[in-house]
Amino acid sequence: MADEELVAQALKAREQxxxxxxxxxxxxxxxxxxxxxxxGANVENASYGLTICAERVAAxxxxxxxxxxxxxxxxxxxxxxxxxxxxxxxxxxxxxxxxMRVLMVSASGDYEAENLAALLPRAFNQ
Numbered sequence: 001m002a003d004e005e006l007v008a009q010a011l012k013a014r015e016q017x018x019x020x021x022x023x024x025x026x027x028x029x030x031x032x033x034x035x036x037x038x039x040g041a042n043v044e045n046a047s048y049g050l051t052i053c054a055e056r057v058a059a060x061x062x063x064x065x066x067x068x069x070x071x072x073x074x075x076x077x078x079x080x081x082x083x084x085x086x087x088x089x090x091x092x093x094x095x096x097x098x099x100m101r102v103l104m105v106s107a108s109g110d111y112e113a114e115n116l117a118a119l120l121p122r123a124f125n126q
Contacts, residue, residue, distance in 0.1 A: 076105035
């Protein structure tokens with residue numbers, strides 16, 4: 001699967017976001033080793049600490065389907081500039097693949113790619 005296809009799936013997943021508090025809709029598409037893709041969208045909560053990011057939704061779906069080897073993730077939002085995963089999402093993704101590709105996507109679908117290790121230097125390890 002090409003990067004552009006993963007980006008397109010993240011943009012589509014963004015449509016399912018529940019973001020009545022921040023107004024920022026985010027979608028993610030996570031590719032695992034066998035080529036399967038798991039999508040997620042952010043789900044906010046009035047008790048803001050209970051909000052879950054799109055990246056972690058996709059990761060939980062992949063793990064609960066039996067996948068532990070992540071290859072790449074595209075993260076798209078409805079804002080200008082590139083959508084960069086928050087620290088909690090970076091650490092969650094690192095648990096399964098410290099070297100995965102991260103595609104950070106703008107509202108228009110433009111993107112830039114980076115290795116997760118570069119986005120989270122000195123990550124917490126066991």
